Amino acid sequence: MGKKSNWHLENKPIAYKLTGGKCSKCEHTGKFVIHHKNYKQIEGKGIYSYSFEELHLMKLVEVLCYNCHTKEHFGDNLEHCYYCGKVTEKVRSMSLKIEVVICRKCFRGKGGLNGDFTIENNQLKLF
Structure with missing residues (x-):
């Protein structure tokens, strides 16, 4: 494993202890990621030295839920996948000229x- 992966494994319990696992944007509590606000060196040392x-x-890192972390990186260019509901980028569908996200x-x-990415029959399923 690389230095970055090891850093995240070692620091995730610390992040949970300090923040309670609460997203700093939407306050969702649960699975989270550590988001780095920038990767600039501090006093000549890389951020993974801290x-x-x-x-x-x-104030160089924060705890974010997966949805807020995705939004942080992709902005408002997000929607839900037509097939599985996962939050994803609209750009892929637009650039490939697919009629669904x-x-x-x-x-x-x-x-x-x-x-084949055509929209399936969307009739209501009553049973």
Whole structure:
């Protein structure tokens, strides 16, 4: 494992202890990621030389739920995948001229560029 992966494994329990696992944007509590606000060196040392606690005090990291973390990186360019409901980028569907919003996993599962991405019959299922 690389330095980045080890840092996250070592610091996730510390982040949970300090924040209670609460997203700093929407206050959702549960699974979370540590979001780095920037990766600039501090006093000549890389950010992975510091603990979560030190970076948190410097306001360089925050705890985010998966949805807020995705929004942080992709902005408002997000919707839910038509097939599985996962939050994903609209850009993929627009650039490939697909009529539905689709996540990477469903795109691959449906055959990639050769797949059929037409909107399925959306009649109400009563039973």
